Amino acid sequence: ICISVNDITVGTTVANLGMKETVFPHPVFHGDTVRVETTVISVRESRSKPDRGIVEFEHRAYNQHGDLVAKCTRQAMMLKKAA
Template sequence: MAGLYFEEFEVGQLFKHSLTRTVTEMDNVLFSTLTMNPQPLHLDKEFASKTEFGQILVNSLFTLGLVIGISVGETTLGTTIANLGMTDTRFPHPVFYGDTIRVETTIISKRLSKSRGDAGIVEFEHRGINQRDEVVCLCRRSGFMKCRPA
């Protein structure tokens, strides 16, 4: 599915994205090592077993990337000029190996660009939710979006 143009977004619009993803140990190990993050909570089973979580936690930046990535196909695929920023990012519950993540996106605001007549800024709120219906990631993201071609 192609992404939507600026005009096609409405404030309050809710997307319940159809794509889901089960997180694996390989996802976490590769992401953590590729990003040079040696945190034992993400990579050392023995260390993690002695924490309050009792097991390895999935790297939260992987979770953030996954949540935003799941949203792309139904919102911004091919219609984004650039991401302008992410704010209010939180991880209320941890993600563990085997958790399946689904995503909901709400359109928070939109406005035409003052410097370009062919683009606008859309603010998205993404929510990642696991199979236990726990919110594992919240993030507001501003996207610089193309307007529909004339």
């Protein structure tokens, strides 16, 4: 699941605020090919930091057979894009 973190949020993540609902429904074996999908679930303004927002992501990882091998929900404090 951390594969997607480097692809989509490096340089904009100020802090990871936590992960929940983490599951590993199928094993991963040496030689497997893993792909990751990420969905933004929610976005809100930070109440204390006007230049930041809180984003909730759902990360899902699949093996080469399409089996879900990992899933979690992550909240992160992100820098806001300049207007």
